Amino acid sequence: MEYQVLYRKYRPKDFAEVMGQDHIVSVLKRQIQSGRVAHAYLFSGPRGVGKTTVARIVAKAANCTVTGSKKEAPCNACPSCEAFNAGRALNLIEIDAASNRGIDEIRELRDAVRFAPAEGRMKVYIIDEVHQLTKDAFNALLKTLEEPPPHAMFILATTELDKVLPTIVSRTQHFDFRRPRETVIRDRILAIAKAEGAKLEPDAAAAIAFVAEGAMRDAESMLGKILATGTNPIALGDVEEILGIPKREALLTLSEHIGRRHLKEAIELLNSLYYRGYEMDYLAKLLIGFFRDALLAKTTTNPDGAPEASMLPEGREALAAHLAAYSANDLARAIAALIDAAELAKRSPIPQLPLELALVEIINADQENKTA
Numbered sequence: 001m002e003y004q005v006l007y008r009k010y011r012p013k014d015f016a017e018v019m020g021q022d023h024i025v026s027v028l029k030r031q032i033q034s035g036r037v038a039h040a041y042l043f044s045g046p047r048g049v050g051k052t053t054v055a056r057i058v059a060k061a062a063n064c065t066v067t068g069s070k071k072e073a074p075c076n077a078c079p080s081c082e083a084f085n086a087g088r089a090l091n092l093i094e095i096d097a098a099s100n101r102g103i104d105e106i107r108e109l110r111d112a113v114r115f116a117p118a119e120g121r122m123k124v125y126i127i128d129e130v131h132q133l134t135k136d137a138f139n140a141l142l143k144t145l146e147e148p149p150p151h152a153m154f155i156l157a158t159t160e161l162d163k164v165l166p167t168i169v170s171r172t173q174h175f176d177f178r179r180p181r182e183t184v185i186r187d188r189i190l191a192i193a194k195a196e197g198a199k200l201e202p203d204a205a206a207a208i209a210f211v212a213e214g215a216m217r218d219a220e221s222m223l224g225k226i227l228a229t230g231t232n233p234i235a236l237g238d239v240e241e242i243l244g245i246p247k248r249e250a251l252l253t254l255s256e257h258i259g260r261r262h263l264k265e266a267i268e269l270l271n272s273l274y275y276r277g278y279e280m281d282y283l284a285k286l287l288i289g290f291f292r293d294a295l296l297a298k299t300t301t302n303p304d305g306a307p308e309a310s311m312l313p314e315g316r317e318a319l320a321a322h323l324a325a326y327s328a329n330d331l332a333r334a335i336a337a338l339i340d341a342a343e344l345a346k347r348s349p350i351p352q353l354p355l356e357l358a359l360v361e362i363i364n365a366d367q368e369n370k371t372a
């Protein structure tokens, strides 16, 4: 079975399956229901969070013969929807601006836009990475956006909003996509694993979500890599091993050393992790997540409803116990020291040194507080 293409196989076909972009989806649904779709949209946001996916759903809805009668989403059953789902809709044109950057391509587009769609109601152009267009091409596009024919719709997408000309932004309806929360990513990964007939442990899914750093597609690709090994059931240890990420177990032990102010053991463990090949800036990032969880546990009554915590409740409890001696201020200072260390670790001649210094600072600061 081909696992690398999970993100294609599971690409949402309907708004209901799009996770973590409710602020956008709810507006689009209302527009579609009332027949007031815009002729130009701009979707900005990090990669792998659903821009292309939502663009295709909008394009499909704009051509769905059933949606014409006041539905808020594509029916996914009419011939037009079927053509979209099968990737053979003639009135959906996807252009990658990274490889079609010039004025000629946009002029060509401008000429083609004038003609009515060969089939369906709307000709929809999705222009991906639109910030890559040259200045001339931008200006040519601007002209088209100023007076689009009634049968044309443009959906521009970009990962770098600040590189898109303000004149373009102001001629479009702009939606800013967000990184889905880790719990949202975790839950989708769990659902996909289940659909693929694999038993994935929740904390293993949480680890994938953490490493994905908000990119749903990356999480799905990682899951594909793990499924391809044939491991089943899949536990946290398997995920850590296959993806080559530091063991959470070891990090909890490190936190325990920090909590007990055992500087020597903390530095030894850090070094053993370094020699096992873990990236130090990544390790620092994990530690920052841990300390943040501890800080959230201290400052919020309900860490589950609070800003995203990077660990499941069991892990958070263990951590809170390890770091009980730390006040909220200590934790805040520790996080600041770790953020510096994460930055420095990338260019330090001795990669583990910035983290060692941070450990000294964190553990000794705590002692100074105690004696003061």
Ligand SMILES: Nc1ncnc2c1ncn2[C@@H]1O[C@H](COP(=O)(O)OP(=O)(O)O)[C@@H](O)[C@H]1O
Pocket (backbone or CB within 6 Å): 006, 007, 008, 010, 011, 012, 017, 018, 019, 020, 021, 046, 047, 048, 049, 050, 051, 052, 053, 054, 180, 188, 216, 217, 218, 220
């Ligand atoms: N918000 C989301 N909800 C559900 N799945 C998503 C979401 N964002 C991304 N995905 C998954 O990742 C894949 C790639 O998403 P895509 O829309 O191409 O991202 P983008 O265009 O923002 O880079 C999709 O096929 C889908 O499987």
Ligand SMILES: [Mg+2]
Pocket (backbone or CB within 6 Å): 051, 052, 053, 128, 157
């Ligand atoms: Mg895309």
Ligand SMILES: [Zn+2]
Pocket (backbone or CB within 6 Å): 063, 064, 065, 066, 067, 074, 075, 076, 077, 078, 079, 080, 081, 082
């Ligand atoms: Zn339809």
